[in-house]
Amino acid sequence: MSVSSNSAPFSRATVRAMQRLYPKALADNSWDNTGLLLEAPFDPARRRSNKVLLTIDLTRAVADEAIALDSSIIIAYHPIIFRGLKSLTLENTQQQTLLRLASHGISVYSPHTAVDAAPGGLGDWLADIVTATKTNRVSGDLENNKGNVAQSVEQDDPFVDKKPPVFTLHNHPSQAINRSSRGSASSVPHSRRPIVPQTPELASHLGAGMGRVVTFDEPQPLATLLDRIGKGLNNPKGFPIAIPQNKTISDISISSVGICAGSGSSLFSGLKCDLLFTGEMSHHEALAAIENGQVVISLFHSNSERGFLGEVLRDQLEEAITEEWDKVRTEEEGNEEIKEALGDEGFDVLVSEVDRDPYGIVILKGDAE
Incomplete structure (x- = not known):
């Protein structure tokens, strides 16, 4: 079976939910780069689970986590792409992450200043x-x-x-x-x-x-x-x-x-x-x-942003995806190519367990004199 020219139907429902909650018009588009930054094509033969992974930064560790969780899409608050790209190679660590995610069929959406x-x-x-x-x-x-x-x-x-x-x-x-x-x-x-x-x-x-x-x-x-x-x-x-x-x-x-x-x-x-x-x-x-x-x-x-994912965004997104996923399943009803994907009604919104600020605090033990 050939790879579709569209992303996974569940990923599309998630993007619609994010755009409803946090429209791109709210972002500071004079410098920010928000929206669907990586749209991975859907392969019905390698269909991923209906899972969303929330993170602040999309690092290699978070990409590994998304692959291991069998996620369909990552919502990365900070855009992994800020400026135009002239090439996509494995030499650049961020481009390497994008290429790996695309090969696994995982899309990436970044809302940033819209949030x-x-x-x-x-x-x-x-x-x-x-x-x-x-x-x-x-x-x-x-x-x-x-x-x-x-x-x-x-x-x-x-x-x-x-x-x-x-x-x-x-x-x-x-x-x-x-x-x-x-x-x-x-x-x-x-x-x-x-x-x-x-x-x-x-x-x-x-x-x-x-x-x-x-x-x-x-x-x-x-x-x-x-x-x-x-x-x-x-x-x-x-x-x-x-x-x-x-x-x-x-x-x-x-x-x-x-x-x-x-x-x-x-x-x-x-x-x-x-x-x-x-x-x-x-x-x-x-x-x-x-x-x-x-x-x-x-x-x-x-650290001024990360707690928002689990405390606010997860609940907001669960509610919005429920509505958008129902709409996508109704709109695509009868599409035999994605029939199996549409039959999977459930989904999960997860918060990354490995995402963290690059800075930690060194705490000295004992007498510092």
């Missing part, structure tokens, strides 16, 4: 963390225990007490979020808006735009926000923070937060917020911010 901009997307997920929206990870009532939290942070505040660190190499876990741990705790009263609103606005995605600004009704202790962020990210071993040199963590209250997943430097230019919450900022940009009296929290680039 950042969409309402209910990455920007709102990070805003939910700082506002304690939709999470019950915090033990007890933070709003009634601000003093206790501030005191516990002050005891370990590196800006106050220069004790030797006790730290091992730690990478933030790929599947950090357990969906059963999500609750419905009340949000801290606040307003939020995009830093750069979507223009023109999409009727299907009102309120879209790049980045978020959260303004609290009442100032929040920085120590409380650190607790929320740590618990919202499943308690990483640590993350960088920059504060003005004449301050300590327990001195600072936050009234407004500028938020950007990934690298937020350009989006934060000229933004007047007490706290800049992002995945990545350069030394000089962070220095300029603290000289301006601002606080910077940086999570390492992809």
Whole structure:
């Protein structure tokens, strides 16, 4: 049986689901490269399982995982292709990954900044963390225990007490979020808006735009926000923070937060917020911010994005694929070439277990002197 000129029908349903959830029109198409980046032809004789693998970065390890899982399609948040290609060879590691996936019949879709901009997307997920929206990870009532939290942070505040660190190499876990741990705790009263609103606005995605600004009704202790962020990210071993040199963590209250997943430097230019919450900022940009009296929290680039896959996108995609897969099966009914594939009603949306940020944290054990 010959190879089809189309991709697998289930892969097509998945692409339609992603385009419905996160239209390409929401992406920053002035530089980004989103959409279906690799469309592997469908071979009925080598049909793959109806499995979607979610990842932030498409590395060789993730490609191996997708092949081993018998996945039909990978949703890779970061595009593996950014610029035009003049050739596809095995010498380049990224091109090697693409060629291997194509040979196994696995397609690749990348939504990137469309996810950042969409309402209910990455920007709102990070805003939910700082506002304690939709999470019950915090033990007890933070709003009634601000003093206790501030005191516990002050005891370990590196800006106050220069004790030797006790730290091992730690990478933030790929599947950090357990969906059963999500609750419905009340949000801290606040307003939020995009830093750069979507223009023109999409009727299907009102309120879209790049980045978020959260303004609290009442100032929040920085120590409380650190607790929320740590618990919202499943308690990483640590993350960088920059504060003005004449301050300590327990001195600072936050009234407004500028938020950007990934690298937020350009989006934060000229933004007047007490706290800049992002995945990545350069030394000089962070220095300029603290000289301006601002606080910077940086999570390492992809650690500001990865938890979204298991906590939000998986559920969204399962619901959207259910509808789109039913439509594709109805539209293609009677197509004998793909009859067997259409008969497989079930599917799985999985989060990569090997995807991780290239940076980990080295934690020194014992006396560092």
